[in-house]
Amino acid sequence: MPYRVRPEAYGEALSEVYDRMYGEIDTPAAVDFLLALAGPGGRAVELGAGTGRLAVPLAEKGLRVQAVEVSEHMLAKLRERDPGGLVDTVRADFTEHVPGENVDLCFIACNTLFMVPERERQIETLRKVAQALGPGGTLVVEVYDPTEFHQLSKPELQARHLAPDELMLDTITVDRVNQVLVEIHTLIRGGSVSTYTELSRYAWPSELDLMARLAGLSMVDRFADWTRSPFTAAAHRHITLYRKAG
Template sequence: MKDYGPGTFGELNADDYDALHDPGTTEAAVALLAELAGGGRVLELAIGTGRVALPLAERGLAIEGVEASPEMVAKLRAKPGGESIPVVIGDMADVPVEGSFDFVFLTFNTLFNLTSQDAQLRCFANVAKHLKPGGAFLVEAFVPDVAQFRDHRSLKPVHLDFGSLTLEAAIHDPVTQVIEYQYIRMTPDGTRLTPLPMRYAWPAEIDLMAKLAGLERENRWGGWDRSAFTAKSEMHVSVYRKPRG
């Protein structure tokens, strides 16, 4: 999608991110992430407004972040505790941080915000470089559902209430695995367009990216509650570990 860079998501979404992007899984995610992180040094890629990082910091975790959008980080900084989380502004494909971590994670399908296979591979390779031996990388992502497209196109209402309607329009390119979304929010004040390109990867492709980076898959669940991953799972929470050497 032309003109869409790493910082564009935040430019377009920071103001109403917290109000409009609640996946309803934050509590369960925080519980599992806290357990897996143990007491070590933790890095969240694409930390956003701190939806997950702030409750983890409140639990005493030594958490740091990488984030492409200064607008999203400004929202994080404005919240109680948000000033004290170290955040590097940059592209998560580069993992632009110093030193090594015990636990790195990437939630809410955000791996797919890297819109090429090369960028996703680079992200895995750089995460592996910044993991301590024995450290782990957790990825939460949706399972692609290409059956939702007809002629590689889809249009569906994703939210409606008394005063608003949000439609999701999407065009799918099965060659690049890129889906270009356009969210169309209509209210009495007018219509707002929020574009979002995503490059999906199948769970097996994500495993292969991890393997190429020298990481071994340790777990795959169908949800933050550690439910089994099955043919019906719409998302997965996958944990990859760096061998002790």
């Protein structure tokens, strides 16, 4: 039975703490990486832009950025970060709508493609990206490598200290048959407790490349991080570049 999730539910549940959840991610290196691909004054589209962690600094550096995000809660945080309105925000489910044509750069960061819980919808998203890219345009996908998680035989518990009075406990289980990671976020703060269940349908690097090929894209390069370290079997994530086939 397919997993079902409202795409806007993630932002509704976690927009207030999202930036603290991922505060240690190497944003400056990611911005430099993406800026170099788009070129001066290039046109970029981010799918699942969240609070604008990448979209806003890229726009501040001169890119024309469209940020696609389904959650109004996330978009409100993005606009707080972007009081000058440099980023063109589009409220939409990116599995249904990828804006623009002749786009220089499209990017899907921080495991967001895996948060689409069905393989066919992931492929359809990639197909829509291929249609939006212009000649020489590039898609960048950042996702975790599933090897470590796929081997889990029992739930794993992780903790994140978000603030002196905020703790997040993450309970991770894996449906290996359907390649679905189930992560229950339990947020404890100010004497209150709330939970949210995040689903991600993961794919192996070779599978992701095949999905992209079905969508009309060819793999160009793959790195272990935003500083272009080589991707090896020890890497916990990968950043992959795709361009239109032919």
